[in-house]
Amino acid sequence: MSQKYDAIIIGGGHNGLTTAAYLARAGRKVLVLERRHVLGGAAVTEEVFPGFKFSVCSYVVSLLRPEIIRELDLARHGLEILPLDGTFTPMPDGNYLWRTNDHGQTRREIARHSRLDAEAYDEYSQAMVEMGRFVKPIMGMTPPDPTRPGLGGLRELMGLANRFRSLPPRDRYNQLQLMTMSAVDFLDQWFETDVLKATMSASGIIGTFLGVRSPGTAYVLLHHYMGEIDGAFRSWGFSRGGTGMVSEAIASAARLAGAEIRTSTPVHKIIISNGTATGVVLDNGDYVLADVVASSVDPRLTFMQMTGVEHLPDDFVEDIARYKYRGSSGKVNLALDALPNFTAMPGEGAHLRGAISISPSVDYMERAYDDAKYGRFSRRPYMDIVIPSLTDPSVAPPGKHVMSCFVQYAPYHLKDGNWDDQKEAFGDTVIDTIAEHAPNIRDIIRHRQVVTPLDLEREWGLSEGNIFQGELTLEQLFFLRPAPGWAAYRTPVRNLFMCGSATHPGGGIMAAPGRNAALTILGRGRTSTSAKHRTPWSLPV
Numbered sequence: 001m002s003q004k005y006d007a008i009i010i011g012g013g014h015n016g017l018t019t020a021a022y023l024a025r026a027g028r029k030v031l032v033l034e035r036r037h038v039l040g041g042a043a044v045t046e047e048v049f050p051g052f053k054f055s056v057c058s059y060v061v062s063l064l065r066p067e068i069i070r071e072l073d074l075a076r077h078g079l080e081i082l083p084l085d086g087t088f089t090p091m092p093d094g095n096y097l098w099r100t101n102d103h104g105q106t107r108r109e110i111a112r113h114s115r116l117d118a119e120a121y122d123e124y125s126q127a128m129v130e131m132g133r134f135v136k137p138i139m140g141m142t143p144p145d146p147t148r149p150g151l152g153g154l155r156e157l158m159g160l161a162n163r164f165r166s167l168p169p170r171d172r173y174n175q176l177q178l179m180t181m182s183a184v185d186f187l188d189q190w191f192e193t194d195v196l197k198a199t200m201s202a203s204g205i206i207g208t209f210l211g212v213r214s215p216g217t218a219y220v221l222l223h224h225y226m227g228e229i230d231g232a233f234r235s236w237g238f239s240r241g242g243t244g245m246v247s248e249a250i251a252s253a254a255r256l257a258g259a260e261i262r263t264s265t266p267v268h269k270i271i272i273s274n275g276t277a278t279g280v281v282l283d284n285g286d287y288v289l290a291d292v293v294a295s296s297v298d299p300r301l302t303f304m305q306m307t308g309v310e311h312l313p314d315d316f317v318e319d320i321a322r323y324k325y326r327g328s329s330g331k332v333n334l335a336l337d338a339l340p341n342f343t344a345m346p347g348e349g350a351h352l353r354g355a356i357s358i359s360p361s362v363d364y365m366e367r368a369y370d371d372a373k374y375g376r377f378s379r380r381p382y383m384d385i386v387i388p389s390l391t392d393p394s395v396a397p398p399g400k401h402v403m404s405c406f407v408q409y410a411p412y413h414l415k416d417g418n419w420d421d422q423k424e425a426f427g428d429t430v431i432d433t434i435a436e437h438a439p440n441i442r443d444i445i446r447h448r449q450v451v452t453p454l455d456l457e458r459e460w461g462l463s464e465g466n467i468f469q470g471e472l473t474l475e476q477l478f479f480l481r482p483a484p485g486w487a488a489y490r491t492p493v494r495n496l497f498m499c500g501s502a503t504h505p506g507g508g509i510m511a512a513p514g515r516n517a518a519l520t521i522l523g524r525g526r527t528s529t530s531a532k533h534r535t536p537w538s539l540p541v
Contacts, residue, residue, distance in 0.1 A: 005031045005260075005290040007521070008280055010267050010306070011461075011500065013041025016296030017250040017261075018514030019499040019521075021072055024257035026522050031288065032251075032259060033280065035266040035461065038244070039251050041296075042460055042467060043509050045244025049447040051397040052335040055243040056451065057460060057467065059331075059386060059404045060084060060355075062236040063224075063510040064246065065139070077252035078245060081237040082391045086354040089199045090344035090437040097195045098351050113193045124190045128225050130171050131178060134163065135222065139505040139512045142520050143479040143487040178218045179474065182211075184362055186218040198359040202382055205408060207468040207507055209326035211369030212362060216474045223472060223506065236355075238388045242395055246509055270295075270302075270496065272311045277496035280306075292521055296500035296514065297461055298469040299323055299482045307493060316492050319483035323502075324476060327453035327465025328372060330410035332430045334403040335396070335447040339387070340438035353390050358383040358433060368409055375415025377426050380433060382408045400446070405430055412453040412464040419454035426450060468507025469500055478504055489517040497521055 007023050009016045012034025024030045038044055042057035061081055069079065086100035097113065099106045111118035144156045164172060177186055183204030187197045203224040204210075204217035211217075239245045251261055266283040270293055279289035295302040299320050303309070309317045345351050359365055359382050368378035384406040389396040396402050407430055414422060427450035434441045453465025462469065470476055479487045482502045489497050499517030501507035 004279075005029050005288065007031070007292040007294060008033065008288060008290040009294050009296060009499070010270075010280065010302070011035075011041060011296035012039040012247075012251070012261060012263065013296055013500065014043045014247045014250055014509060014511055015500045015514035015517075016041070016294070017247060017254055018068060018072075018511040019294050019296065019518040020259045020261070021250055021254035021257060022515060022518035023521065024254050024259040025072075026518075030254070030259040031290070032254070032261040033265045033267050033282070033288075034261070034263045036459075037264050039261065039263060040244045040247035042456075042462065043243045043247045045242030045395075048333065048449050049335050052400070052402050052447065053242055053395040054333045054402055054449065055239075055388065055404060056333060056449070057331060057456065058243045058509050059388070059406065060236050061239050061243060061246060061509050063508040063512075065510060065512050065515065067140070068511045068515055072250060072253040074246075074249040074253065077249040077256075078241075079249035080240040080245075082240055084236040084238060084354050084386070084391075085350060087199060087357050088342075088345070088351040088354055089195055089357045089359055090342050091195055091360045092436070094344055095195075096342075096344040096351075097193075097199060098345070099199075100350070100354070110193070110196060113196065114191070117191045117193050117196060120190045127171070127174055128222065130167075131174055131222055132225060134167065134171070134175060138478070139510075140516065141504070142489065142516055143481075143504045145479060145485050145488065147485065178222050180215060181218040182213045182215050183217040183221045184212045186221070194361045195359070198362045198365050199357045201362065201365065202357060202359050202384065205328075205365075205369075205382075207329070207466065208471050208473060209324075209328040209372065209409075209411065210471075210473070211373075212365045214369075219474065219477075220472050224508070238386070238391050240392050240394065242388070242392075243509060250511070267306060269308070270306045270493075272307065272493060275311070276494040292495050292497065294497040294499045294517060294521065296498075298325070298463050298466075298500065298502045299498070300325070300463040301461060302498065303491075307496070311493060313492050316483060316486065319486075323482050324471045324473065325412070325464035325466040325469075326471055327412040327456060327462070327467070328410065329406060329408045329465070329467060330377075330426060330453060330456075331449075331451040332405040332407060332427055333449040333451070334405065334445055336387075336401040336403055336444045337399075337446050338440075338444045339390075339401060340403070340434070340444065341440045342438045344437065352387055354386075356383075356385040356387075358385070358437065372409030372411045375411060375413060377411065377414070377422065377429065378407075378409045379429060381410075381430065383430065383433065385434070405434070410453055410465075412457070412466075419452040423450050423452050423455075426452060469502035470507075472506050477506065481506065489513075489520045 204221035456465035
């Protein structure tokens with residue numbers, strides 16, 4: 001038996017590390033246990049091929065909360081975000097859409113396709129900013145239970161209602177539409193250009209097994225629209241050194257505050273005694289005790305595997321069993337000898353420094369979903385491609401490049417065959433699709449890494465390969481995430497908490513679930529039993 005801790009954090013992803021950092025800063029004795037050999041979970045950088053460093057899973061940064069960057073002083077710990085300049089969408093007819101961070105240039109580019117859309121773009125952008133301002137404070141809330149909210153919960157609910165009533169009528173209308181409409185139906189109200197709507201609607205399907213015409217995807221569009229970098233709203237960027245450097249910066253802040261972090265240390269079971277979590281048993285048979293256990297892994301692993309259904313209420317087990325994962329995406333990471341040459345805009349240029357979106361039309365996007373509905377990976381998939389080595393040369397050898405291809409759809413459940421058999425065919429389909437727009441791609445590939453939903457489950461512990469630890473659908477948001485009555489980071493087991501993306505406000509490199517969970521733990525009003533830290537469980541001012 002090891003020494004006793006105030007808190008054990010299961011999982012060294014960016015959320016688990018954030019929880020550890022806040023608890024350690026409050027004087028708690030904290031231990032983080034990570035199953036893999038490297039920290040970060042899905043926000044990880046790995047040198048998959050010699051000299052080529054990949055953001056293997058998550059690949060861009062935007063949703064990371066500014067208050068977390070500030071409170072943990074992540075810049076001091078090496079975090080540096082490099083701007084991602086716009087989105088380039090090649091089209092089969094040789095045309096293209098290229099939106100940049102220069103608003104005037106983007107308006108001129110949209111006007112090239114439609115003057116009406118160029119005029120509507122400003123109005124749309126302002127409306128999304130206003131809706132984002134309404135939703136953003138909710139990200140830092142602990143969701144109240146509307147069925148038994150208590151005095152504090154009632155105040156929170158009344159505050160939300162009052163804020164909603166104070167919105168201008170048009171903004172209230174837009175908010176209601178966002179929660180119910182499809183991304184395409186919502187965008188149809190603003191724009192007429194097919195390629196513009198297709199590219200913008202792509203943000204509405206990330207992390208969901210839904211199509212761009214499926215109701216509810218408009219909210220997911222807003223979820224991804226709310227990012228910011230250095231106060232610039234709707235900005236995206238690369239972390240220098242890859243997304244793993246986000247996790248490493250948070251880990252550095254946690255260590256500075258006194259947290260202990262162990263890698264290659266899988267947790268086998270959570271110890272439950274008289275309905276209370278008292279520690280964990282490791283895969284090697286060792287056990288470690290703590291006053292609090294916080295899990296940043298998903299509900300299926302936390303409750304069905306590590307806790308055991310015998311320690312949980314039947315209705316809670318049923319809710320967790322119904323929780324939807326339905327992974328729908330994969331990754332193909334390429335090591336390149338040169339840059340791809342796109343037919344629509346030949347040669348090197350600034351268009352390669354942003355995102356490259358394979359989303360030429362709404363019908364193209366919906367047909368990609370049609371394949372997935374019937375248990376096949378998309379034969380002509382939507383892709384979000386970035387070449388981070390153009391902005392951050394440290395991730396590739398001189399003159400070489402890394403290309404990250406996020407691919408949708410890749411359903412976890414295949415109708416014919418399995419992912420072990422289909423893996424290379426999936427990779428070939430991705431390359432073939434890119435080659436339709438950049439014919440030289442096959443000639444410049446030095447290495448490729450194909451990551452399927454099954455790989456995400458096996459290697460990164462993401463059940464069914466869902467990158468957000470569960471779909472961001474309306475029935476799995478706010479006080480319903482991950483289960484009704486248990487959305488406040490607490491669980492039916494005393495002193496067992498959840499702190500990962502399966503809790504409010506959801507997935508992405510955001511770290512808000514980790515921070516919210518830590519503040520919930522620290523606000524419990526109990527006293528640590530550690531001789532060294534006999535202070536209230538509250539965050540110092």
